[in-house]
Amino acid sequence: MKKQKTFSTHHALFVKKVRNENILVWFLRFFILIALLGFWELFAYVGLIDSFITSSPSIIVKTIINLFANDNLLYHVGITLYETILGFLIASALGYIIALILWWSERLRRILEPYIVVLNSLPKIALGPLIIIWFGSGSKAIIFMAILIGIIVAIITMLNGFLEADDGKILLLKSMGANKFQILIKLIIPGSTATLISMLKINVGMAWIGSIMGEYLVSRAGLGYLIVYGGQVFKLDLVMASTVVLCILATLMYAVVAMLEKTIIKYKN
């Protein structure tokens, strides 16, 4: 039922200006990428930089193709993805549930507060040796590491989101006779979807840190393993190629969460 509106020529100019600005931004983004890759390749080609140490775009592409054909790249990608996604899902879900419990019980929240603070500031990698002893040197230890790194952030982020709920809305629900469980279901959970999304976004990063760090420490397979192995035998092409693949995967995973955001939060126009 929208009324057809006629615009002045100023509007067309304005729209054009905004559009041109956007095009320029995109162009410059690509330009930087192409320029970087181009100079990198060129300098390596003419010998201005040592491609043994810095590799070069063409070598990286060749290495990736080689890895794919001869060294089971998909196997390593699969292992790392499995660890990361499992670590991500468990850390997020467990963190969410623990945050709910802490929201429910103010007493428990107060009791556990110092423990959460300590766990949050502890560099989790310091627990590496312990984790290896407990879980052996396989995927289990790595997933545990990913969970450990993600879960504390998940708990803290979600709990803050739950506690931010509007007092006026809580009062309103209570005046309707709502019990605590109803307040949770009708207000706290649906009211914190934005927090949930930002927690998931943070946790994508955390899970990658956890799984790659875990692979550095213990593993026999995975992208982290390829990177460490490449470093040890001085195959820097391998290090670079694996890092590039890692970049692509991490971006894709983040994009999936960002897509989730668009489908969930539809009331924000």
Place this chain on the structure above:
Amino acid sequence: MKKILQIENVALTYQTLTDEITAINDLSFDCNDGEFLSIIGPSGCGKTTILSLIAGLIKHTSGKILIDEKPINIKNNDMGYMLQKDQLFPWRTIEKNVYLPLEIKRKLSDENKNYALSLLEKYGLKDFVKKYPSQLSGGMRQRVALIRTLVSNPKILLLDEPFSALDYQTRLAVCDDVYKIIKAERKTAVLVTHDISEALSMSDIIIVLSDRPAKVKSIHHPNLNGDTPLRKRESENFGFWFEKIWKELN
């Protein structure tokens, strides 16, 4: 006429670690079925506290509160509470927002839903049923908030400065709006405000409170001519009553 609300010698003291605040002391007044009662008093004198007591959100320290001549039952309280902000849930459509009390009270039957929809339709919100609150104007949102309090058919409506967040023009219009709806649905209403004109233009009874701890300073029945708040504001006695209450408040 039937007394729907009786407050007898009610007192309430808030406890904090460092202080004991007596918000209300020896408060008594009552309200008949279908009346529009306003409570006016300086800010911080205990007005919100009185509504919280009637809504059963907190328990009085001493005295008696009777609803329909029975002691107030916190578990099964039949009040519709309207707050300063509309407090609509932004992730729910208008329709889902007004169903909220039904969901909480587990009365989400087709009949009740239809009643809620009929109220929305009756008060000009039919086209907005499937919209989200952010798509409505401030005045319309306040109307939705009022309808939300009506759908569970409460005995008394409690209004805590419901217009104070609106700008002056909207406020006059929404005031009119709310008044008409409350009268059309024949509801008893208790309005809390610190705005004398608002109290005068809407109420059958005005209770003026003292500073904290709140006690009844005086009770008025202005009986202004006019069938809507806007008309009452234009009636010739308006100035007289305004001055009278203003003097009492200062």
